[in-house]
Amino acid sequence: MKRVFLIVLDSLGIGEEPDALHFGDRDCNTMKRISEHPCYRNGHTRSIGLANIDGQEYLGPVERPTGAFARLRERSMGKDTTIGHWEIAGIFSPKPLPTYPDGFPKEVLDAFEKATGRKAICNKPYSGTEVIKDYGMEHMKTGALIVYTSADSVFQIAANEAVVPLETLYEYCRTARKILTGPHAVGRVIARPFVGDSPETFKRTPNRHDFSLTPPAPTMLDAISGAGKTVYSIGKIYDIFAGAGITEYVYTHGNTEGMQKTLEALDKDFEGLCFTNLVDFDMLYGHRQDVEGYAKAFAEFDAWLPTFIEKMRPDDVLMITADHGCDPGDDHTDHTREYIPLLMYGKNVQPRNFGTRTTFADIAATVCNYLGVPYECDGTVMDFSDKAISDELARAAVGAMKNAYVPYSHYTVGAALLTGDGVLYTGCNIENAAYGPTNCAERTAIFKAVSEGRTTLRMIAVAGGRDGAVEGLFPPCGVCRQVIREFADDDLPVLLVKSAEPLAYERVTLGDLLPYSFSPKFIQK
Numbered sequence: 391m392k393r394v395f396l397i398v399l400d401s402l403g404i405g406e407e408p409d410a411l412h413f414g415d416r417d418c419n420t421m422k423r424i425s426e427h428p429c430y431r432n433g434h435t436r437s438i439g440l441a442n443i444d445g446q447e448y449l450g451p452v453e454r455p456t457g458a459f460a461r462l463r464e465r466s467m468g469k470d471t472t473i474g475h476w477e478i479a480g481i482f483s484p485k486p487l488p489t490y491p492d493g494f495p496k497e498v499l500d501a502f503e504k505a506t507g508r509k510a511i512c513n514k515p516y517s518g519t520e521v522i523k524d525y526g527m528e529h530m531k532t533g534a535l536i537v538y539t540s541a542d543s544v545f546q547i548a549a550n551e552a553v554v555p556l557e558t559l560y561e562y563c564r565t566a567r568k569i570l571t572g573p574h575a576v577g578r579v580i581a582r583p584f585v586g587d588s589p590e591t592f593k594r595t596p597n598r599h600d601f602s603l604t605p606p607a608p609t610m611l612d613a614i615s616g617a618g619k620t621v622y623s624i625g626k627i628y629d630i631f632a633g634a635g636i637t638e639y640v641y642t643h644g645n646t647e648g649m650q651k652t653l654e655a656l657d658k659d660f661e662g663l664c665f666t667n668l669v670d671f672d673m674l675y676g677h678r679q680d681v682e683g684y685a686k687a688f689a690e691f692d693a694w695l696p697t698f699i700e701k702m703r704p705d706d707v708l709m710i711t712a713d714h715g716c717d718p719g720d721d722h723t724d725h726t727r728e729y730i731p732l733l734m735y736g737k738n739v740q741p742r743n744f745g746t747r748t749t750f751a752d753i754a755a756t757v758c759n760y761l762g763v764p765y766e767c768d769g770t771v772m773d774f775s776d777k778a779i780s781d782e783l784a785r786a787a788v789g790a791m792k793n794a795y796v797p798y799s800h801y802t803v804g805a806a807l808l809t810g811d812g813v814l815y816t817g818c819n820i821e822n823a824a825y826g827p828t829n830c831a832e833r834t835a836i837f838k839a840v841s842e843g844r845t846t847l848r849m850i851a852v853a854g855g856r857d858g859a860v861e862g863l864f865p866p867c868g869v870c871r872q873v874i875r876e877f878a879d880d881d882l883p884v885l886l887v888k889s890a891e892p893l894a895y896e897r898v899t900l901g902d903l904l905p906y907s908f909s910p911k912f913i914q915k
C-alpha cells in the first residue's frame with residue numbers, strides 16, 4: 391500500500407529566484423533569515439538533506455544525508471499560495487491571479503449588482519475591520535453590500551447577519567464566483583459576515599467562508615482520486631483546490647494541529663496521498679515579519695519529525711516542501727519569489743541530490759510515478775527508487791566511455807559513482823605513452839569526487855570494452871578495488887555492466903570483489 395505524505399511548510403522559501411526583482415523582491419531568503427535566529431533548529435531536516443540542497447551550504451551540509459532532495463524553481467508567474475500549490479500539483483499558471491488595487495471594474499460590479507439586486511459600496515482595497523466601521527452604517531440603512539479587496543487576489547463581501555442572512559450572503563458569494571471568471575478569475579471570493587448595530591459594536595463573526603477558484607485543468611489530485619485512491623487534505627489544501635480531486639478532508643487551526651492530524655493519518659489504512667498545509671509559517675510569522683516566531687515554528691516542526699518518521703510504514707514516502715517565500719526580515723510583508731525545498735524520505739527512497747529543477751510540477755510527476763498513477767503534466771519525475779538510480783549509474787558508466795583516452799590499448803572504460811551526499815560523478819580511463827601513469831576510469835571518477843570534498847561512496851558502476859563496445863563484464867582491476875575500499879565499506883554495491891543495449895548489469899558488493907580487504911581501519915589508532 392503505497393502512500394505519500396506531502397507536507398507544505400507554507401512560505402518556507404530557500405532563496406530568491408533569478409526573476410525575483412520582477413516581483414518586487416530583493417535579498418530574500420526565508421530559510422536563511424530564520425536560520426540566523428538563536429531559536430532556529432534543523433537537526434532532523436538537516437540529516438535528511440536540507441543543508442545539502444543547492445544554495446543551502448550555509449546550513450552545513452552532511453556527509454550522508456538519509457533522504458533525496460532538490461531545489462525547485464517556480465515556472466508560473468506568481469508567488470501566491472494558490473498558484474504555488476497548483477504548480478506543485480501539476481498546473482502551470484502563465485499569469486498571476488488578478489488583483490484590484492483600484493477596485494473592481496464596472497462590468498464586474500454591474501453584473502454583481504444585477505444578479506443580487508443590491509448595490510455594491512466601497513469597492514477598494516480595505517482593512518477588514520476598518521471597512522465595517524466606515525461602511526457598516528450605510529450598509530445597514532440601504533442594504534447595499536460592502537465589496538472590498540486587499541493586496542491579494544480576493545473579492546470580499548461584508549454584510550451584517552441581521553441585514554443579510556448568512557445563507558443569502560453565501561449565495562451572493564457563489565453568484566460572484568460565477569461572474570469572476572476569465573480575466574477576472576480572482577483566487578477567492580470571501581464572505582465576511584459581521585454583527586452589531588453601530589461602528590463601535592460591529593464585530594466580525596467566525597462565519598467567514600472562502601469560495602476558491604477551481605483549478606483550470608486536472609491536477610495530480612484528480613489523477614490520484616480518479617485512479618480510485620485516497621486524496622486526504624489536511625488544513626487549507628481543500629480550499630486551495632476548491633475540493634477538486636479530494637476524497638477526504640479535515641480543516642485545522644494552525645501548525646500544531648496540522649502536524650497532529652498528519653501523524654494520525656499514518657494510522658489510517660489507505661493508498662494514495664495525504665496532503666498537508668502548515669499555514670502558521672506564512673500567516674502568523676511571514677506576513678507579520680516575526681523572525682523569532684518563524685524560527686520557533688520551524689524548530690517545532692523539526693522536533694516533531696522523528697515522531698512521524700518512527701511511525702512510517704515501509705512503503706510510505708514523506709515529502710516536505712513549500713509553496714513560495716515570505717521572508718520575515720526583508721523590506722515588505724508580502725510573499726517573496728523564492729525557490730522551494732524538497733526533502734523526500736522513506737525506505738523506498740535512495741538518497742540522491744536531484745539538483746535544481748525548473749518547475750514545482752516535478753513534485754506532481756514524482757508523486758504520481760511513485761503511486762503508479764498516470765498523469766500528464768509538465769513536470770519531470772525524480773525517480774528515487776534503487777532500481778532507477780542503479781540504472782542511471784550503469785547508463786552513466788557506459789556514457790563515460792566515450793571520452794576514454796586510449797590511443798595504446800583501445801579499451802574504453804567508464805565508471806559512474808554516487809557519493810554519500812547523493813551526487814553523481816563519472817570518469818574514464820586516461821592512458822599515457824609511458825604506460826605506467828595510466829589512470830583507470832574508476833579512479834578518475836573517485837578522484838574527481840574526492841577533489842571536490844566528497845569522500846564517501848554509496849554505489850559505483852563500471853563498463854568497458856574495446857573501441858566503445860560493451861561485450862561483457864569489464865571488472866575493476868585490483869588497484870581500483872583497493873582505491874574504492876578507501877572510500878567505501880565491504881557492503882558497497884558495485885554494478886558490473888555486461889550489456890549497454892539492452893542495459894544489463896550484475897550487482898555485486900565490494901566485499902565480493904575484495905575479500906579480507908585492507909582498509910583505513912587497520913592503521914587507525
Ligand code: THU
Nearest residue numbers: 799801803819830831866867870
Ligand atoms: N582499465 C580501467 O580503466 N579500469 C580497470 O579497472 C581496469 C583497466 C583500463 C586501463 C587501460 O587504459 C585499459 O583499461 C586496458 O587495460
